[in-house]
Amino acid sequence: SVYSFSTHTYLVRNFLKAGGVDPDRDVRLVVIPPPFMAESLRNGLVHGFCVGSPWNSVAVDADVGRIAVLGAEIFGWVPEKVLGVHARFANAESDVLHRLVRALYAAARWCEDPANHEDLARLLGEPRHLSLPADVLRRTLDGRLHTAPGGPLRAHQDYLVLHRDGANRPEPDHALWMYSQIVEAHQGEWTPDAAREAISVYRPDIFDHAVGHTPVRHTAEPDCVATRLGAPFDAPRFLATGK
Secondary structure, three states: OOOOOOHHHHHHHHHHHHOOOOOOOOOOOOOOOHHHHHHHHHOOOOOOOOOOOOHHHHHHHOOOOOOOOOHHHHOOOOOOOOOOOOHHHHHHOHHHHHHHHHHHHHHHHHHHOHHHHHHHHHHHOOOOOOOOOHHHHHHHHHOEEEOOOOOOEEEOOOOOOOOOOOOOOOOHHHHHHHHHHHHHOOOOOOOHHHHHHHHHHOOHHHHHHHHOOOOOOOOOOOOOOOOOOOOOOOHHHHHHHOO
């Protein structure tokens, strides 16, 4: 995985458990920076990895790995990156924070527009950024990946969701889902106070004020609080019982 406290770790733990593998006893999870994943696989340092795009495609294009499953097929709409600030900053510099949220909201909308994917892929591929071929990045942006060297493109409409259907809005039940994964991974204990603290970090009120409206929430498919591997995540029950 890319980091112990990451959605990648929680994705791979759930994936392993669904296959009958105990992630705490049957395997050893290690942390490797994303750009070194393909090289680590080639050198036999790891047998597999969970990483964000485009580093999965880098391994496929180098003919050292195959994509076994997409993250969106384990949990749909799982959060990947956040904008986080200290509470003191949020209170003291609310105007600056609102402008920052609006800027990121507009950038996410631009990046998600297919009409901009060619320019975005070229920009991200520059040496000062990812230093990768634009076509590799374009596949990520379009949600169309080769899962094996020379294989056909495989498409997933929700592979990379940057803006639509309220994707940028911090939802309190998503905070509880993240906390539940921390508890499941034995990285922290459940307490009512900690659960409430997790919720307090997610501030939809700041987001709604900044963008001037409340985006319509994604409802077409289960999102990150509804597991593809079992029963949907019950946020109210977890808040009350930790289970």
